[in-house]
Amino acid sequence: MVQHPHSRSHTSIPTRKSSFFNTPIVPPQPDVYYVGVDVGTGSARACLIDTNGIILGLAERPITRHELKPNHITQSSTEIWNAISYCVKTCLRDSGVDPSEVFGIGFDATCSLVAISESTDEPIGVGPNFYDAKENIILWMDHRADEATNQINATGDKCLKYVGGQMSIEMELPKIKWLKHNLPGGINDCKFYDLPDYLVHKATGSEARSFCSAVCKQGFVPLGVENSETGWSKEFLLSVDLPELVEDDFRRLGGIPGKNGTFLSAGDIVGKLTPQAAEELGLTTECIVGSPVIDAYAGWVGTVAGKADIPHLQDNADGTIETACGRLAAVAGTSTCHIAMTKEPCFVKGVWGPYKNVMAPGYWLAEGGQSMTGALLAHVLSIHPASQELNRLAEASNLSKFDYLNLALENLVQDTKSRSVVSLAKHMFFYGDFHGNRSPIADPRMKASIIGQSMDNSVNDLAIQYFGACEFIAQQTRQIVEEMEKSGHNITCVYMSGGQCRNGLLMRLLADCTGKPVVIPRYIDAAVVFGSALLGAVAAEESVAEHVNSKGRSRRNSILNSQKSQVSLGGSTSGGAHSPYTAPSATASTANMSTLVYASANAGSLHQFPVMTPMEEEQVDYFNQPTQEQLAEKEAKNANITSDDDSEDEQTLSFGSQHKVQQGLSQKLSKLGLKPLSSIKKTTSDTSNAPISPGDKLWKVMEKMTGPGKVIFPSADTHPDRVLLAAKYKIFLEQCYKQQEYRNLVDEVEQQNLKSVKG
Structure with missing residues (x-):
């Protein structure tokens, strides 16, 4: 993965504030919080949320990877654990939350293979330098196991049916097979873990x-599926x-469910932090x-x-997780994953x-x-x-x-007297599978x-090609959605996440090409780490209920009182705060948001995302989506606030501010003299004694905490742009x-040529 040069965003702080907090906030329960941890390819992140799903702290720290030999990436x-420790402590420090008030923690990570010694529970080196035990993760993008992958897929085993027909070289079993034949x-x-499972271990x-x-990622077939009795074959x-x-x-893969192993769905309780992990x-x-x-999946x-x-989303909402069926999550970064749930x-x-x-x-x-x-x-x-000119x-x-480039396209429409931006690029036919196809043809x-290329070397020509690339992304999304619907999915809308959400052109094309409403989340860049925090909230739900019902006199609190002297935010050297002179640039990406959120809510200054019909959108240009950008920019000028340079995470392309959402904000708030929240009388949110399934428990927390999104509706089927895009x-x-x-x-011709040469 390649880091891209920094780009400057004109997005103002009020605009960013509205993208995070776009609805009046329900009074919080300030002594109940949750932490989420997200480990990507290039960095670890953590966030701290309250019971309303408001992010009060956000931190990131880079992590390295090594490629000492081609296709061997470790x-x-x-x-990674030290980076996680730093981020969690930073969130606690910046939010001012007492560690004893954090009830749950959730983790997500890339699907990378972790090798650990059974005898010592310590890392084992995975090569190419097997003597470096610290390099014990084969990264998901590592492609060393090509021969092993081919051998696995040649078996035609029934488990392959449930991973798209064949295992990817990025999955775990090919990597384990490679290690068997190469590890001294x-x-x-x-013993082996997928990285998310290792973090929980x-x-x-x-x-x-x-x-x-x-x-x-590992070929496990749940009990009862294809007559599976053990999960593993x-x-x-x-x-x-x-x-x-x-x-x-x-045992090396976690055992058999119900016999010598435990396998859990998202947010199920694993256990409590060990003393060592709690300290770190x-x-x-x-x-x-x-x-x-x-x-x-955290996205x-x-x-x-x-x-x-x-x-139709409101009509089909019945309070169970089945409500999520038909909602396609598009988790976008360098690549995009499309995840959808079905009952069958x-x-x-x-x-x-299907999994x-x-x-x-x-x-x-x-x-x-x-x-x-x-x-x-x-x-x-x-x-x-x-x-370079761009x-x-x-x-x-x-x-x-x-x-x-979006502005350049708008100007081109005027200069060339074209009907619209889509019409401007009517003769640009861009098919963009530069790096192969993952879905739906899996080639x-x-x-x-x-x-449609010419010898034009201008920025205007670059704008047309850029539009063609955006159109390709949207048309291929339509292709994926159509193939899913042919096979039984009923996709009703697309929930986006990631920095691409800020690109109004791309979001409009996605809506018009697919014909589906596109929903932009409250937390554009933090949707994944926010999702992991919700997993912690689900796991801690019973503990929170006990705490609330006992008015803080629970067994949990008595235990915590005896531990408080042992818990320190300073922690070990490995996880502590860096000197401002040596801190990695990403460590500046922290946020103390609690005073901002609730102070703004009390003042009534938060902006709701309006929803525009296609007819209303026709009265503005093709890029303007239903946001409060113009109002926010006006506020920014009045407040004399300027935007900061935006850093771009590895393998993630930012379309505005990606991580430095609140950089410098804490200093501005401190000048306002805003104080931390005081305790509020707690109430129970559910008095029903009716049993609730694990999936519905997850959905209940998701519904409560996720918050509102911005909707981009597709234009009418007869709209000229829709007609042109369909053609x-x-x-x-x-x-x-x-x-x-x-x-x-x-x-075929070359095969015949080779035969004739050999003959």
């Missing part, structure tokens, strides 16, 4: 595993020469840990329960899954994806001859590159094809499938 679980001494002293000491990791593992994984009822995180041993999920948790003014299994060609029990017992999830979205736009900008003009205008050999979709499909046809034709 990380250190020790470094083999894997006899190894580190936090609790438990060997419990999540259905999310085991089912999605002895015959399959023996057929791929991995008898070590079969030993003692699959700056929390207490009464903090409850929820079962984790892979990072993209699903953090978005799909968002309130949106869409009639739906097998979709080119889409991973059972991942979010809730009895429900199935499917995962589609685009290999390049944010990275595609970055690539298009970087290879064009006008790239950088100069955007910097001079104090705009992000994407905002500048890693796919490449890009662009029809171009036919061309898009031809570009897709004709490429495969052409490639096969040429390959």
